[in-house]
Amino acid sequence: MTPGRPAKLLLVVVFLGLLATPLVIKHIAARRETGKSKLDASSALARHGLFFQEVAKASGIDFVHQAPTLDHKLDHIMPQVASMGAGASIVDFDRDGWQDIYLTNSGEGSLNRLYRNQGDGTFKDVAGNLGLADLNQAGTGVSMGAVWGDYDNDGYEDLFLYKWGRPELFHNDGGKHFTRVTEAATLPTWVNANTAIWFDYDGDGLLDLFIGGYYSEDVDLWHLQTTRMMPESFEYAKNGGRKYLYHNLGSGKFEEVSAKLGINSRRWALAAAAADLRGSGHQDLFVANDYGVSELYFNDGKQFHEVGEQTGVGFAPKSGMTAAFGDVLNEGKYAVYVSNISEDGVLIQGNNLWVPLEGTSGDGLRYENLARALGVEMGGWSWGMQFGDLNNDGTLDIYLTNGYVSADRSKSYWYDFSKVAGGNSTIIGDARNWPAMEGRSLSGYQQKRVWLNDGAGKFNDVAQAVGATDTYDGRSVAFADLWNRGVLDVVVTNQRGPLLIYKNTVAPENNWIDFELEGTASNRSALGAEVKLFWNGRQQVQTVSGGSGFCSQNQRRLHFGLGKNPQVEQVVIRWPSGRIQTIGNPSVDQVNKIKEPA
Amino acid sequence: MSHSTSEPLTTPALVVPVPRKFRFDNRYLAPLFITCILLAGHLSYGILESYKKTALAIVAAVITELILGRIFFGKWLNLASAYITGISVGILVRSPAYWPYALGSVISIMSKYVLRMKGRHLWNPSNFGIAVLLFLAPETMAVLSIQWGNNYWSLVVIWILGSIIIWRARRFHISATYVVSFFLFAFLRAWITGDPWQAEVAPITGPMYQLFVFFMITDPKTTVRSRTGQCVVAFCVALAEFFLRLDQVVYAPIFALFVVGPAANLIEIWWDSRHQQNAVVAIS
Numbered sequence: 001m002t003p004g005r006p007a008k009l010l011l012v013v014v015f016l017g018l019l020a021t022p023l024v025i026k027h028i029a030a031r032r033e034t035g036k037s038k039l040d041a042s043s044a045l046a047r048h049g050l051f052f053q054e055v056a057k058a059s060g061i062d063f064v065h066q067a068p069t070l071d072h073k074l075d076h077i078m079p080q081v082a083s084m085g086a087g088a089s090i091v092d093f094d095r096d097g098w099q100d101i102y103l104t105n106s107g108e109g110s111l112n113r114l115y116r117n118q119g120d121g122t123f124k125d126v127a128g129n130l131g132l133a134d135l136n137q138a139g140t141g142v143s144m145g146a147v148w149g150d151y152d153n154d155g156y157e158d159l160f161l162y163k164w165g166r167p168e169l170f171h172n173d174g175g176k177h178f179t180r181v182t183e184a185a186t187l188p189t190w191v192n193a194n195t196a197i198w199f200d201y202d203g204d205g206l207l208d209l210f211i212g213g214y215y216s217e218d219v220d221l222w223h224l225q226t227t228r229m230m231p232e233s234f235e236y237a238k239n240g241g242r243k244y245l246y247h248n249l250g251s252g253k254f255e256e257v258s259a260k261l262g263i264n265s266r267r268w269a270l271a272a273a274a275a276d277l278r279g280s281g282h283q284d285l286f287v288a289n290d291y292g293v294s295e296l297y298f299n300d301g302k303q304f305h306e307v308g309e310q311t312g313v314g315f316a317p318k319s320g321m322t323a324a325f326g327d328v329l330n331e332g333k334y335a336v337y338v339s340n341i342s343e344d345g346v347l348i349q350g351n352n353l354w355v356p357l358e359g360t361s362g363d364g365l366r367y368e369n370l371a372r373a374l375g376v377e378m379g380g381w382s383w384g385m386q387f388g389d390l391n392n393d394g395t396l397d398i399y400l401t402n403g404y405v406s407a408d409r410s411k412s413y414w415y416d417f418s419k420v421a422g423g424n425s426t427i428i429g430d431a432r433n434w435p436a437m438e439g440r441s442l443s444g445y446q447q448k449r450v451w452l453n454d455g456a457g458k459f460n461d462v463a464q465a466v467g468a469t470d471t472y473d474g475r476s477v478a479f480a481d482l483w484n485r486g487v488l489d490v491v492v493t494n495q496r497g498p499l500l501i502y503k504n505t506v507a508p509e510n511n512w513i514d515f516e517l518e519g520t521a522s523n524r525s526a527l528g529a530e531v532k533l534f535w536n537g538r539q540q541v542q543t544v545s546g547g548s549g550f551c552s553q554n555q556r557r558l559h560f561g562l563g564k565n566p567q568v569e570q571v572v573i574r575w576p577s578g579r580i581q582t583i584g585n586p587s588v589d590q591v592n593k594i595k596e597p598a
Numbered sequence: 599m600s601h602s603t604s605e606p607l608t609t610p611a612l613v614v615p616v617p618r619k620f621r622f623d624n625r626y627l628a629p630l631f632i633t634c635i636l637l638a639g640h641l642s643y644g645i646l647e648s649y650k651k652t653a654l655a656i657v658a659a660v661i662t663e664l665i666l667g668r669i670f671f672g673k674w675l676n677l678a679s680a681y682i683t684g685i686s687v688g689i690l691v692r693s694p695a696y697w698p699y700a701l702g703s704v705i706s707i708m709s710k711y712v713l714r715m716k717g718r719h720l721w722n723p724s725n726f727g728i729a730v731l732l733f734l735a736p737e738t739m740a741v742l743s744i745q746w747g748n749n750y751w752s753l754v755v756i757w758i759l760g761s762i763i764i765w766r767a768r769r770f771h772i773s774a775t776y777v778v779s780f781f782l783f784a785f786l787r788a789w790i791t792g793d794p795w796q797a798e799v800a801p802i803t804g805p806m807y808q809l810f811v812f813f814m815i816t817d818p819k820t821t822v823r824s825r826t827g828q829c830v831v832a833f834c835v836a837l838a839e840f841f842l843r844l845d846q847v848v849y850a851p852i853f854a855l856f857v858v859g860p861a862a863n864l865i866e867i868w869w870d871s872r873h874q875q876n877a878v879v880a881i882s
Contacts, residue, residue: 015705015708019705019734022735025735025738344737345736346736347692348738348740369694378737416846420800422800423804424804427803433794435791
């Protein structure tokens with residue numbers, strides 16, 4: 001049987017139609033992106049419920065991050081290797097009720113900053129006076145990030161500083177001074193760490209410390225014995241730094257228990273976060289790894305069990321660079337966001353939004369990646385992000401920063417990068433084999449994402465419309481209510497770039513409620529405490545975090561947007577000690593300070 | 599990467615005198631091999647984006663082949679070719695979305711029926727489908743370009759197995775010509791650009807090249823017939839890739855084959871028709 005001419009003609013038409021399909025899909029997607037154009041403040045407020053104004057300099061902050069200069073054997077790819085270290089963490093170190101900002105710097109001899117919030121809209125760097133500035137001296141490595149937690153329960157947040165180098169622990173002496181207690185705490189002498197979090201894994205009321213290594217700890221990046229210190233694979237590398245879990249013994253002493261408790265990974269950790277994902281009363285640990293799969297450790301209080309593959313989050317290897325928890329669907333369950341790399345036509349990993357699979361819970365918990373379905377998948381070379389209700393409408397939004405190396409705009413390093421990244425371990429693992437960057441960009445000058453949650457299962461990017469218009473090489477994102485106005489402002493650090501503070505103006509008709517918790521039987525910082533809010537027939541859960549995102553930490557205070565005319569039914573607080581506290585009809589539009597009941 | 603059903607990977611050398619009931623249909627050698635690669639790679643290292651996406655690509659290719667074969671050839675075609683196309687798209691396409699897997703497979707299969715001349719299709723089907731997606735949807739998909747694992751054993755096993763199968767199919771000379779040419783051009787590029795030679799040879803150690811070398815450039819229907827001609831075509835693919843790489847085109851081999859493959863076919867078709875005309879003139 002020979003087909004007739006009409007059949008052949010129809011075949012050609014269908015074929016041409018299919019060829020045109022990607023263009024049609026692209027066109028439709030472009031039309032949906034309504035938030036791409038810039039708006040003035042009033043239009044942005046009317047349309048999206050918020051507007052950002054960058055005010056760092058106006059607030060007295062002139063911080064510009066400096067990158068390290070590593071061993072000269074890495075000169076040809078220095079921008080690619082010396083690409084981290086701009087970290088930000090929020091703390092009220094002196095308990096004056098105003099959120100302060102700690103920033104890490106990474107040039108040899110550069111100074112870290114502690115910007116004290118003076119309560120009048122300005123900030124003053126007090127790091128030098130308090131002994132927290134000069135921490136990047138030659139021979140000690142350089143800072144990557146910092147996390148705050150009251151490890152001795154004296155009421156003041158202490159500082160753990162992680163570095164490519166010697167990590168440091170500082171005791172907060174009543175908000176007046178800091179004392180270096182690194183040796184007494186028996187911390188390791190050298191870790192090339194890019195993540196650390198405080199959490200009380202065993203619920204004994206004392207904060208423990210997780211540290212995630214990136215480069216192997218036996219590598220001194222300033223004095224390389226070998227150039228074979230790069231990842232052995234782009235997606236299956238297991239030659240990174242070891243992990244540390246420091247159990248707080250009290251009296252300022254810690255014991256390293258990672259191997260004993262089941263944490264033995266040598267993947268290249270870039271981010272960690274902890275939350276009680278199963279309702280077990282213990283915080284589980286999520287680790288986002290570069291060059292490989294993410295890891296999820298279920299914690300039974302005595303032992304950690306790696307369940308990444310079992311739960312679905314550790315199946316497809318990508319380039320994990322951030323980890324944060326958020327109840328994005330207002331179901332009282334945590335989703336996990338992991339940022340990865342996407343570059344048109346070269347590498348499309350897509351970011352992950354791991355949402356608990358319907359009908360699974362407890363030890364049978366499974367996740368599915370809904371990043372594409374919810375519209376939060378493509379973020380360029382993504383780095384730090386955080387969940388938070390940026391427009392107080394009652395749903396969690398996302399701020400994501402991105403960009404790797406912004407150098408010569410007209411020249412890209414992607415071709416050479418992809419060439420070697422696909423090579424065998426003997427090639428990719430040796431820095432000598434990487435072609436010189438020669439001033440070329442690698443996913444540079446990227447537009448940021450402000451994904452607003454519409455509450456109906458979709459996020460829309462409105463970054464350009466609401467004023468998040470920078471194109472620096474972003475790294476950390478931290479949320480804090482810097483002016484005590486009931487809104488989340490956004491702090492963004494940039495590699496080799498200035499600190500940005502996006503002051504947030506929110507539509508005034510939307511209400512809010514904040515909670516500032518203090519543990520008694522639990523750790524005093526209340527890290528790990530979980531607040532579940534019920535209002536207008538809705539619910540949302542948040543947890544007090546000892547570090548999340550990429551090299552960052554949000555304010556400890558929990559912020560809930562409520563939308564218009566809220567009727568808050570009740571608040572249920574589950575403390576790390578296991579106590580459950582229920583509060584009826586809490587006051588809205590204010591910070592509720594709650595102490596754990598005896 | 600698809601092998602034509604009308605001219606499968608069957609060669610006289612493979613017709614060994616064994617009892618008929620034990621004889622293996624050589625059309626299934628390539629599908630079997632590529633399935634083994636897929637399973638080994640995934641069970642060892644989890645290479646797949648997801649089972650569903652790979653399955654979607656295979657099913658889309660098979661269904662398209664069944665329908666079009668029935669319509670245009672009046673019979674149910676052997677599905678070995680479509681299976682290879684589908685599984686190749688399923689492995690090589692990397693996208694968080696589902697539609698590129700289905701569309702890539704359907705376009706690949708349809709190209710065999712639409713882009714024909716003198717009874718031959720011009721492009722290797724999956725090469726065509728993937729190249730088109732890279733042209734039209736680079737923001738949605740990329741091509742597998744990372745290692746499967748981080749050690750040599752999987753690399754060595756795949757190269758040895760692939761070589762054996764291609765040898766049995768009497769197409770080893772094509773792969774060998776391409777590989778030798780690739781290395782020569784890699785060293786030449788290193789000399790020209792000043793980049794480490796390891797960086798230039800790095801791509802061929804990756805899985806994309808394993809599939810490219812064993813399945814794409816050896817496709818009987820999308821290269822010329824003579825043994826010498828096949829070697830020349832393989833060399834020309836490497837040569838075109840050389841220039842594309844100098845221009846920093848990330849997926850240089852895909853586009854090189856996209857250009858060289860049909861050009862070679864067209865030349866052969868023109869050459870054949872000229873000979874036929876001459877023969878007719880001589881007879882008359």
